[in-house]
Amino acid sequence: MIRIEGVDAVTDADFDGEVLKAALPVLVEFTADWCPPCRQLAPVLAAVAEEEAGRLKVVQIDVDSNPEITGRYGVLAMPTLIVFHGGEPVKSMVGARPKRKLSQELEDVI
Template sequence: MMRVEGVTTVTDADFDTEVLGAGLPVLVKFTADWCGPCRQLAPVLGAVAEEEADRLKIVQLDVDRNPEVTLRYGVMATPTLMVFRAGEPVKSMVGARPKRRLLQELEDVLAPA
């Protein structure tokens, strides 16, 4: 899986702690090594992670290596971006998108600065 600055990798084992227990809203990128659009999205998420570090945590989860969380949230396609706030999924988006569009779509779920 691609290493992206500012984006942590989570697994079935630590998902509940890292995502559901986080103080900030968390954007989870459900990804796979073979997914082209996932690779396109990586630098976008890296930039957003850097810019919005005080309002949003970004993590990625490999769907092939972590079937439990993938099934729990009904993820059927990659990349799926799911935002969790206070332990609950509050938004879901499928597919790569440019940074400006992603930031617009996230505006309503970001923590106040």
């Protein structure tokens, strides 16, 4: 998994506690080492994590190492971004996108 500054990694084991029980909305990137668009998205997620600190938590989960959560949310393409709020998925996006577009897409959920 591509490590992104300011973005924590979650696993099948700690997903519910870190994401579903979080006080803030959480943007989860479902990612994989072999995914070129995931690498393109890394600096975008780092910037969003920094700019929205205190309003949005950003985490990533490796789909190859964490099949339970990946399957639970029906993730088939990488990168998939899902925003969770109050323990429920409230928005889903597939594919890399520029920061401006991602910020616009997040406006209604944070």
